Amino acid sequence: MESFLLILLIFMIVGSIIAIETKNLLSSVISCGVVGFSVSIAFLMLGAPDIAITQVVVEILILVVLIRATITIDNTSIEEHWDTFAVVSSLIFFGLFLVFAFLAVKDLPPFGEPSMRVSQQYLETALQKTGAANVVTSIILDFRGYDTLGEATVLFTSIVGAFVILRRRGRKQRSAADTEKVGILTEEEIKEEYEEFRE
Amino acid sequence: MILYFLTLVLFVMGVYCLIAKKNIVKKIIGLVIIDYAINLFIILIGYRRDGVAPILFKDMPMEEFARHSVDPLPQALVLTSIVIGLGVLALQVAICLRLYEKYKTFNMSEINRLKG
Incomplete structure (x- = not known):
């Protein structure tokens, strides 16, 4: 079990x-997909089937969105310029971070023995309190419902932002639109709108 | 412990990609890799040895289930985080496509030079 996860993690790092x-760029995006699907397999091994399913779906969507981004350019191969400052500074960060991470990981609970102070309560009482057989669902939708509300807000904001950015054209005269276009359109305006619509 | 450490190596890979690469799509891929690494790390912390998934079946005694199930709380949080990651990615790609439309390049340093 652990050795399988180890192999999977090394595979992810290589990917x-x-x-x-x-x-x-296109092969880069597909290698990113390799990492994502391995993460999904790891979730399945770690006793989280819900998340594995979600990860597969989200991974496919990520691939579609990223390929949409790369397919716009004609020549997907890129030429790299060696930037010494960025590489050196990031390597220094790399080293420092890994040293501190090694020190910090020692103090975490060891693999396979989580400290379940809150979750034990959830596991014991979820069925009586919420009536849901799936404890993860009962946490998402009942015990921590406000968290999910916040998630929905973030998701809505980001999607609205993406739509606003990708919109073809904005309004032309904002002041006029604010003051005058309250009610009925004149005939010319209707014609204009129709023209715009046809375009 | 080595598993935690390897996950953090994956995280650092993403940060390296974010800092050192010039191409915007490469930067976005770095952010996606950071996302995967952190989600996997949180799920790894909640794993219990020989644990079962936190889903109750019909003929399963309650006490045994509570003793053997893996931690359901990190799973709930990660489920939220994965979906948010997708939304944020869509926003990033939208901004990236707009930049390409305006500057005709994905190269960050070239966009910097063209400014103003």
């Missing part, structure tokens, strides 16, 4: 190295 270092 991410390929995704970062390859010169072709």
Whole structure:
């Protein structure tokens, strides 16, 4: 079990190295997909089938969105300019972060023995309190419902932002639109709108 | 413990991609990799050895289930985080496409030079 996860994690790291270092954008995106699907398999091994399913669906959507971003350019291969400052500074960060991470990981609960102070309560009482057989669902929708409300807000905001950014054209005269266009349109305006619609 | 450490290596890969690469799509891929690494890390912390998924079946005694199930709380939080990651990615790609429409390039340093 642990050795399988180890192999999977090394596979993910190799995939991410390929995704970062390859010169072709399309193959970079597909290597990113390799990492995502391995994450999904790891979730399945770790006793989280709900998340594995969600990860597969989201991964496919991520691939579609990223390929949409790369397919707009004619030549997907890129030429790299070596930026010494960025590489050196990030390597220094790399080293420092990993040293501190090694120190911090020692103090975490060891793998396979989580400290379940809150979750034990959820596991014991979820069925009586919420009537849901799936404890994860009962936490999302009942015990921590406000968290999910916040999630929905963030999701809505980001999607609205994406739509606003991708919209083809904005309003032309905002002041006029604010003051005059309250009620009925004149005939000319209707004609204009129709023309715009046909375009 | 080595699993935690390898997950953090994956995280650092993403940060390296975010800092050192010039191409905007590469930067977005770095952010996606950071997303995966953190989600996996949180799920790894909640794993119990030989644990079952936190879903009750019909003929399963309650006490045994509570003793053997993996931690359901990180799973709930990660489920939220994955979906938010998708929304944020859509916003990033929208901004990236707009930049390409305006400047005809994905190269960050070139966009910097063209400014103003």
